[in-house]
Amino acid sequence: MRIGHRALGAAALTAAAGLMLGGCAVGTGGQSNDTNAKYDPDAKLSGTLTIMGFGGEDEVATARMDLAETELGDVDVKLIKGDLDIQQFLSSVASGEPPSLLYADRDQIGSLAARGAIIPLEDCIDGEGIETGDFVESALDQVTLDGTVYGIPEFNSVQLTMADQQLLDGAGVTIDDVNGSDRTAMTDAAAKLVQRDGDNVKVIGVDSKLPEFLALWVAAAGGSLISDDGRTAQLDSEEAVSSLEWAAGIYEEQGGFPAIKATRDAADFFGAGNQFATNTLGAMPMEQWYLNVLNEVSPDAPMAFDTVRTTDGDPIAYATGSAWAIPSGSDNPEAACRWARAMTSVDAWRAAADARLSARNDAGLPFTGILTGNTVADEEIKGMTTADEEPWASGVAAMYEANDHTFSLPANPADAEFEDAMFEAVNSVLTSGADPAEALAKAQETAQKALDDGWAELEG
């Protein structure tokens, strides 16, 4: 058979294109876990340390950075400012020029680790002498995939029950009725506290903060949305279904989620006209940093605080936060590891707390503490707080109590898909009246498939 010049040319072009495409599509992850790095706290370091995802703009950051830069000696530190842009990071990894160090949400660590975008930190931890025993256990769990630590956690966010004492008094309910310990009482309180004008909700009685806090309510009922090893979704568990029915039912008692949500969105959340200052919200679970916001913008708001409580009445909080991770192909893993160690050390947190205390004193405001993810540092900083007057003293006490009773969702290789499946189920219940059991069963299927695929990819 005679092959013409054009056919040969086309074949050659196709082959060349195939080779070029194949050549272009070269990933870097999963191949460079062995960095040959030698981690030694006494080693003199040099070179450049590029950090992605860390802003470093307030005194808590800059005080620690000063200390870390001193420990790094001649290393030139460059911040790629702003929150982590996962597209930017992945592009840099794919192009073979990742940053030296990454600052990410802890719930992103599992996916990044599973894809080989970040390296295990066992050598770094051993070499630099990072005291992992000092870290909050749930925070460390969140950055541990399949038994291997991939991130050095820092900061902890926990939830408190925040309530408007004036509205509670007016409705004849107490903070114990809205802290989750008695779910029937909490639903009744919502009905008593809510104020409506036709279809509009003027005052939200109780906001159960779905879909964000479904995991919190499920844990408060003794369950978990995912197994401890991060392999099995438990979205259709009895605790999950009953918690969603109850938490969504609270909205139904008050006129439905769309009306509540519209009122929630209308609040001047970070300003002096926030929902507690304007008496338009009875109670909600909320992260502890909001205590600081309220104290600053509306110090006279009639606040009442407690921890969120399990159905047995015990404190509970769903811990989230950030972590330092070293990307595959990092050009300076030794400096990255030392920076992570220095930034999360007790000395660094002490310096940060001093700086924050000083700034709050200058502003004539009480220091309400910092949750660091490091138990030793937390204990020390707790003793430095100056929020002695009520209701803020109760808020700070509740914050530290919550911090001692945290849980987290374990790292897994499909965290984004898992979370989206859960959110989708909750939203369909809230906005379309879907049956909670059916919605969660569907989410279970989607989430489990994503987990199975993720783990298969990781292990295959």
Added chain:
Amino acid sequence: MSTATRPATGSEPEPAAQAGPPSGAAPAAVGRERGRRRAHRRNLFSALLFLSPWIVGFLVFTAWPMIYSAYLSLTDYDVINNPEFIGIQNYVDLASDEKLLLALGNTAIFTLLQVPLYVVVSLALALLLDRAGRASGFYRTVFFLPKMTPPVAVGVLFLLLFNGQNGLVNGVLGFFGIDGPSWTTDPAWVKPGLVFMSLWTVGASVIILLAALRNVPKELYESAQLDGAGFWRQSFSVTLPMISPALFFIIVVNTIAGLQTFDEAYTAFFGAGNTTYSNDAALFYVIYLFQQAFEYLHMGYASAMAWLLFVVIMIITAIQLVVSRRLVYYEGDR
């Protein structure tokens, strides 16, 4: 061997021989011909030189990514690790993806609602401006200014203006005794709300239509008036046919934009830090594509989605082109 003395072979002359001067041509003519060719080559070179930034940009930023995307659509690729060739599996998976169907449906509904409304409002404003006389320049600028607003800001603004509780839109509706819906939280009203919000950027189309209206020959209206045609008759028999190319352009461009809508809806309902949920009523095709690519890191699957969208847009545009042959009047046509 000169072409003049070359023996006949029974085959066609070679191109070089065809292009050469006729045998016996005067040397001056040959020189002119060579000069003309040199000039042609110089012109071609100059043209290519001036076009080269665009050509390079097109090859690097459009053609190459498209080819690469076609390749990735046949792979399992998570950006970080090497792509694994899986043939047409991504395309097979598209067929059974319920969420993809939902996203396609949302996008189709949005486009079907948005394009006609966009065209009608643009035309109405252009007709008003056409009668605004010297003030039209001012209003033209005013209408165009919102187009300069970043779509992300429009997404945030949407949540404020269309808040069912205290948004400005429901405030205005309330003034007329109308109880406005929960635009941002009721799934049934999310897409209509986004459609209304998209009218924010109607200015560009208004300007195009205004230019088309200004180009309609006045004699046609005078003739129509002499024939006793009223306003509506003139509009349907003179104005619309004469501006139909501009209308067609706006319809095609807005249809494509509608099918690719992303920014405002993503910012309002899916972006980082947002706290508003649409129960996927605002899950448009490109948003789902973005999620697959950059949140779930299924870059191969997202590439297949991109090609599916490309085919859908091509089919719809082709249908519009076929229909336009009957409905669009081009003055130069015979």
